[in-house]
Amino acid sequence: MKCPHCGYPDSKVVDSRDVDGSVRRRRECLSCQQRFTTYERIEQQDFFVVKKDGRREAFDRSKLLAGVRRACEKRPLPTGAIERLVNDVEAELRRMGRVEVPSAVIGELVMERLRRLDQIAYIRFASVYRAFTDLDALRREVETLSEGGVRPGPPVNQLPLFPEEPTQEERRRGRRRRV
Numbered sequence: 001m002k003c004p005h006c007g008y009p010d011s012k013v014v015d016s017r018d019v020d021g022s023v024r025r026r027r028e029c030l031s032c033q034q035r036f037t038t039y040e041r042i043e044q045q046d047f048f049v050v051k052k053d054g055r056r057e058a059f060d061r062s063k064l065l066a067g068v069r070r071a072c073e074k075r076p077l078p079t080g081a082i083e084r085l086v087n088d089v090e091a092e093l094r095r096m097g098r099v100e101v102p103s104a105v106i107g108e109l110v111m112e113r114l115r116r117l118d119q120i121a122y123i124r125f126a127s128v129y130r131a132f133t134d135l136d137a138l139r140r141e142v143e144t145l146s147e148g149g150v151r152p153g154p155p156v157n158q159l160p161l162f163p164e165e166p167t168q169e170e171r172r173r174g175r176r177r178r179v
Helices: 061-071 081-096 103-117 119-129 135-146 168-173
Strands: 011-019 022-029 035-041 048-050 056-058 100-102
Touching: 011 035, 048 103, 061 081, 061 103, 061 119, 081 103, 100 103, 103 119, 119 135
Parallel strands: 048 100
Antiparallel strands: 011 022, 022 035, 048 056
């Protein structure tokens, strides 16, 4: 580890601590005796997000964090709650061990956690994610939420048993329906 002060290529570790999934090390340069801090983090295996239109892009934690922050804007949430929610979703996605994850799975995981954290943030996120087409669709979602209900369907991280059949429109275009 090069010293950031003098550039000397060697240093000794004075202190080492685990901090949020990484290791924080206090180092001392063997040449100029200046101290500095380094962080070591395990490099995670990358995975791709399959968008609704079929595009694939690398998972970007900052995009997920920005979307959740937008939904939680001006809400009285405990400090660090948004960060924990995003960490939890990312950890769940990594536990799946899949190279490609449909964006629908990520959206459902976020909504499941937002529903428990803050109902207004949940409705904000759901209104963008589910792209409600009219007021009735939004009203139905609010009613389901107020009744304490959960939307019907299989768990979000469960793969379909059989691939879904394409609709007539998709057959005409020669495309399959995404899950």
